[in-house]
Amino acid sequence: MDSLSAAGVEFCLDVLKELNSSSAGENIFFSPLSLLYALYMILLGAGGNSAEQIKKVLHFNHIAEASKSEFTDSLKCSQAGRTHSDFGVLISQINQPDSNSTLSIANRLYGTKNVAFHQGKSVLVEMMYQTGMFKLAVIERPQMQVLELPYVNKRLSMIILLPTGTTKLEQIAKQLNVRMFEKWTGPSNMVEREVEVHLPRFKLDVQYELNSLLKSLGMTDIFNKHKADLSGMSSAEGLYLSKVIHKSYVDVNEEGTEAAAATGANIAVKRLPIRYQFTANKPFLFLIRDNPSKMIVFCGKFASP
Template sequence: MKSAFYLCLLLLGLQVQSEHGSDNEQQKQKIPYYSEDHSQAEDENLAHDKIALSNADFAFRFYKQVREEAGNKNIFFSPLSISTAFSMLSLGARANTLSQLHKGLAFNLTEMEEQEIHEGFQRVLQLLNDPHREVQLNMGNALFIDNRLKLLQTFLDDVTNFYHSEAISSNFQNSPEATKEINKYIETKTHGKIVDLLQSLDSDTAVVLINYVFFKGYWEKPFNNLSTRDDDFLLDAKNSVKVKMMHQEKAFNIHRDEKMSCWVVEIPYKGNAISLFVLPDEGTMKQVEDALLRETVSNWMQSFQKRKIYLDLPKFSISSSYDVKSLFEKMGVTEVFSHQADLSGMAEKALLKVSKAIHKAVVDVSENGTEAAAVTEIEMVLMSAQIPRPPYIRFNRPFLMMIIDQISHSILFMGKIVNPAAKQD
């Protein structure tokens, strides 16, 4: 029987809240993984550093594929969630199916061994799920397996060892009950942020693979909600929407890229994570997007200077959903979704293929006024006629964002905000 393998990718995006805190110098270190010589001597052979380069390359490649279809819609996704899920799947792939997955995920087996890929993700999962971190960050995997299907013990051992995956037996013959069970699992793991993701299951579903990411960060320098005001966000030359615009007058790591015609601002969280916000000049968004590469971001971060700025950033809450199967096929990863799929390393006496791959991300960016409003801060600086006026960087038109974990060197999320008032997919 030709069983269908239903691969479900999901994550909860970001919930940003403010909490008063002191500067954390570790957060101001440059992200090492963007450049080829990123590692310090003692870190050169760490598996998660090796895969970080490939994961970054995949992130920007996937973004550009999404951009081709997004039009004027917001973009938001977790490249790490997608690469983790498909790398976990690759444990059961063989022959050309495996080669396509490696190529699509930007893994070069002349530079690293296949074992190192999985050891790298194993380490990333350990680093992200460290309970002692200030940032609330959870990432995990699960396999819901039809009780008529027997997976190979070697595959189950590997997904458990490397990806800390749960293996849950389900009765897919009772589709409503199985759907309810999976949705409940998703809702629990995403703290109620993603509800009823699955409407139903295909009749021939044999396995559902899930990856989830939950991130809740607190700004190192919170916004004061008393400074938030109504303002216009320019959708294009003729149209605008009203947004709640947050404001700060503080020192941030910033860079003005004259060649790309954009501002880059680093906003740190407590707990070794940062957001990069990229504001292209009017009419230059495509130019900046075309140049989005690991090397570009590396150059930005190496060029940061800490300066006081007047910063405007909108509050927003958006979600995005993607048909990853369609996007991967356009990126050249086709065989795993076809009748030529070789997933023989997964199950006994069953021919499997991936029938669906879906991804949903949610992001909330705010100042969480209750905590921030209770804080009064007075800063005094020496006046000098020699000091130039701080730049006023207003994110009141479409911009790019990335959320980066500095400990695992991972791009957790990335996207483009073209309309912060458009909440849904």
């Protein structure tokens, strides 16, 4: 994972943990890539302590350290510009008009099942069903399954982290960081297997005001009329960031997955004869990843049908 994607994944997990702590039992969905792109736009016009706080929230140290040299302020600004440009290229590649964003599990038999999403409580949920060869990891500590569902063009994948046994989703969320995510989704754990997948249909349409979240991560001055430094945007005094609004939408159904947001080595695969069961009948985390860059495009928690 390169420095840009590592910084992006770390920021994604920071936001996920903050949202999860403030919305226990609720569904979560957001686009870290969209947020990163917007915040880099602000960084380009920020100066002084405001810029330093944004860089810290964005884990700019990952990108700066990759240069193997000390940056002057002007070079740091240039680095921010190059990084923002890289995000622009990445977004345009992901959003190509001819790209196919339909999940490969989208054309099979679907039915309904009673699924116990809350302890002692069952609700009627429409489930999708597919049997095929998928990359699946069976993690022992914490107990969970990690399933990768590739989109038709295989540029994007949906990765689902499903607790098993006595493990609760909060235990997984607590341990989730860049290093563990790489380990859980790495080739040593993700093995192509025959898997019977039961996944609920769900639609999430979520909007957040992220001022408090970004302040808790360390971006405080930019929201303060007297402390914000946006001198790179305008010489006017009193310029500050009033609100950060993020809206995202995902629809996972028999037609596929639709998501939107505004703001060289050969590996031998061992095919196992056992058909594994992957039944998402409890809250789970899911991420939509751009595979070439390893950037997380969308991230969420499905907790309540």
